[in-house]
Amino acid sequence: MNYLRECSFILKQRKWRIGLAVLLIILLIGGLGAYHERHNIRRLMLVHQRYQRTDILSTNQIKVNLRAGVSTKHTANTNQLTKQYRADLQRLTPGTDQAKVVVNPYHTSPLSGLILVKTKPAARVTVTVPGDTAATTITHQIKGYRRTHSVGVLGLYAGRTNHVRLTFTQKDGHRTTSTYKLTTAPAPRAIGHNRLKTSHPQQMALGQGHSRLTFAVSSQGxxxxxxxxxxxxWYSTAKISHVFKRLSNHHLLVLTKISPKSPKYNALRETDYYGRVYRQVNFSGLFPTRQDPHKLATNTVIHHDAIELPNHHLLLTVDDGSKKFVEDTMIELNFRTGKIVKVIDLKRILPKSAYQNYHGTTRPDGKIDWFHQNSMYYDTKRDELIISGRNQDMIFAINYRTTKLKWILAAPERLPQSYRHFLLKPTTKHYHYNGGQHAVKLIQTTSHNGHQVALEFYDNNVPVTRGKTRQSKQWSAGTTVTIDQLNRTVTKTWRFGQSLGKRNFTNIVGSSYAVGKGNTLIGFGYADAGKRSEFIEVNRKSNRVVFDVDHTKFAHGDWSYRAQRMTLYPQNNFQLTTIK
Structure with a gap:
């Protein structure tokens, strides 16, 4: 009898435990569902929390709207390929005729290669990609003597078999040379057609080993x-929009898509010319639509520019998630963690009338693009940020820490009296104010009195809000000015493009960058109403054109946002190391 009672008790206890477990599972599932719903509700509330009261969003709301997060998918793929090549190298037997050759080793850079080879004596390697001329032959010497070599090759021609030479120099000076064949596919037709008009290589800024190329940075392609x-x-099969920059660690920073089929460019990627991915931050925010602010839609978060700050954080031009305004906010991003650490809303700096009474342009979505920030430059010496806004025809500087205005370069019209003491006063007779300008950059930050800076920018000559003259829309030009920050004066020092007339007038996009040898590379990105881009390298002293290329037959919308002169070999060695 006692035995039966014990069995009944144990059975009841087991049923109780099973019931409790089922109840806990139900509560857990329900809790997760409730958390998910609360998260969505909270997010929706954050997106809409202040829209009815103000046009300026809170910092916390902007952070939530943008939804930045570190992605490791592409980094993991890179590491897998790197481990494979490292294993391939270890398996090789010594001998330059036993090398393993790989074209496009990381699958997004078809004109790059990798040569794995072992040598019995330690040797230093020089890689040479023969060009069609002496000035287009690209050479690069790798520092250090070693027996195992992972030689990165850049600058291959498209659609041909490239005969790449490796010269092995031993410590006693003995040299041997081996040639390796790297065959590439033709370049995609989507790139379009490039027609050389002028080339004087000896006067061009091509760098050591002729490794500096003219990069046509796409608007979206x-x-x-x-x-x-x-x-x-060189080209990348990963589509890039606007951002193509060199970082202080010699890697590249690009703005691309989270996936090839994504409609927007919302992946900020640290990569290199071989296509390795070192770090990526994705932005997955959904923004309210102008037509119906209660509906959320995928939006481009980063739009025109990104720069690296001295602390290695990134400063980005972004849309902040407003249902009303676009392209008037910056964020400082910790690129390692994906955390936004600072927000700068230009509506908090510039006059209210600038965004409340703006009618210069319209957008299909009805949002107000009153500022249209397209570039920025950080002056390390002064802790100042120089900012360009196309639709205000304005360049201005702020103290980065305090965000207080320092000076404004713009025509005075439509600027409230309380802001006019920030205006730079022209010392040049009949000074022509910038209109719709792009690509601001300092080319000289010191002078005899310590207060002058030389500023370079691309003057589209499109007055959107202010500065209209008879010359407006008749030409576009690369421009330099000298700014005396103490006395708040501006002096025009150089301009090129006016003589080219309407043929090179560009209503949007464009760039002008000093590249060395006293030369500037100008990108007329939207010539002939967007049917043509032109890249011109010109000497600022003589105004002699030393390089000129016309770019045509590209897809609509893929005009060249900027033209940049950059080296293929910013760092010395190709390292087969995994990325943490």
Missing amino acids: LTYGLDAQGQIR
């Missing part, structure tokens, strides 16, 4: 690099 003869020597 394929970015590529040209040599001194206008031939394509």
